[in-house]
Amino acid sequence: MTVLVTGGTGFVGSHTVAALRRAGRPVRLLVRDPARVAPALAPLGVDPDGVEVVSGDVTDPAAVAAAVRGCAAVLHAASVYSFDPRAHARMRAVNVRGTEVVLDAARSAGVGQIGYVSTFGALLPADHDPVTPVSPVGRPRETYLATKADAERVARRHQDEGAPLVVTYPVATLGPHDPYLGDQTARLRNLLRGLMPIWPTGGFPVGDVRDLARLHAEVLRPGHGPGRFLGPGRYVSTREYVRTVRQVTGRPLPTVHLPAGAMLPVGRLADLAQRVLPVDLPAQYGAIYTCRVSRGVDTTATDRLLGAPARPFEQTVADTVRWLAGAGHLSRRRAGRAAAREA
Template sequence: MLVLVTGGTGFLGSHSVAEILRAGHRVRLLVRDPAGVVPALDPLGVDVDGLELFRGDVTDADAVAAAMRGCDAVLHAASVYSFDSRARAAMRAVNVRGTELVLDAAGVAGLDPIVYVSSFAALLPTDREPLGTESPVGTPRETYMSTKARAEAVARRAQRAGAPVVITYPLATLGPHDPKLGDQAGRVRNALRGLMPMWPSGGFPVGDVRDVARLHAAVLNPGRGPRRFLAQGRYVSTREFVRTLRRVTGRRLPAVHLPASGMLPVGALTSLVQRLVPAHIPAEYGAIYTCLVGRAVDTTATDQLLGSAGTTFETTLRDTVRWLHRAGHISDRLAGATAVLEAT
């Protein structure tokens, strides 16, 4: 099977490409900048020379349609994932319009399956717990989450129309080798740097990028029709997050936990200030809001599909810190016990 992958040089996309190739499929990448292919995929053991590259953007209808010619299936992983308020225009263009174009073109081209990478955030906020594949589309009060909810509505309309759309819902995803050091790995780095002494109460579901990649390879079967799968993982409170980070690094990491509802106005003010400040400010409205509305998840169907319950949170966090250290994003001192393990 020849699989078109969008977003293949990103965190989820690159790991998914590696897993799809291991499953025996061929891959064509739709990329804006081919120069990013080797740095993203070579560290994962991908033979880049064996990939087909098509230069283009998911917001370009002609490029999307041309890239799909001759393909059997598509994994649409391209997305702008950020709580940085400066990226709001790009999020609306890529996350919403890009999804409309890719899913429409895939339907016209007769691809099967059409895998759309959504997010658990598209189902928030909700009074229902746990989050599941039948949870309604949310109406979140944050730009990234809102764009993913709007794109989720697009994907569900296609499912109702009978298109073979498979929707996956990655959780807050961590793990090794993030080519662009996105929000989640960046948050761990900031915590280790002492830039996050205050944490909101609550929590959020966390998963491992390698489990998401295995899910994407596992759903590439034609003829199964519309399906939905929450990626593996579990709800982690912010207190547990900090405790686990202390445990894997052996560091004290002092932290104060405050009510998320009380921190929201600070996050909202920070988002406004961020639009005027070139340096990134760690206190993000979206991260605080996620902790406030985060819920447990039901991953039973995915566990059955993959035959296991996925990677433990402690393993995921330890491997994330190890990679941050190995890649030079944090020093020996910041990595703590993890640096000692790397050296032995």
């Protein structure tokens, strides 16, 4: 009954491990750095000593083959999620090649349940609204989304060949306990630090990592068949996003919204500068592009499976801000009244 999880020390992966352990499932992790396991899992109430750890990289066929051996299920959650141009080479290797290696190894080992964590962005740009689990794979003009679209084609080929594969499509994900302070969490933090006074128009679907983890535990439940599920959440315009953060924190957060199309050249220039600058720039082409091409998501099947819709966006934002302050990533002053609320 052991479940192998790749990417288990990341944001989505660590919360998924916690959900699997709460469901009583034995978990094995394939990780590059075993020292990351305890800091990622302990804050979620998972005893690191109760999880089996195998060292290796998802792009190494021998390491992956050894990791999947004897497992009843595999969840491939490892990927490089970033709009930082400095990560392009690594994401091309991990997101596509890693998916090929892990899914091939799982099928060769006869694993009965395989899960692959894609992204709603792999279905962009879409010619219809909302995006559904059966939407065609997109051809996005942005490196991260393009690598995930290529990986999605790998996953769908396996499904077409009859593999026992479930694909999930997380939306932009927030929530507490982000081990690496990833893209979405960092963007919220930057807004509260006053580093993002200019926002593109448009928006993107947003969900809670805890709801997504529940989805992963559910689709890996023994007896659950193959399929595709959009991650829990809903579309949020950038104006609503900023407005909600204002409400949660009680801070004015002055911002200006400019047409996303007009901001794309600025994003390109920022990406060029980011390649040589040692500091992280808050302006990124990929984030602007995503705001421009995103659509709503149809989560009907997901809500039915989980028995409830995603938790309110306001709650997710409040919990994320509170955690940022509690973990020392944000001052209590910048967290505003969210830091004063009970966790």
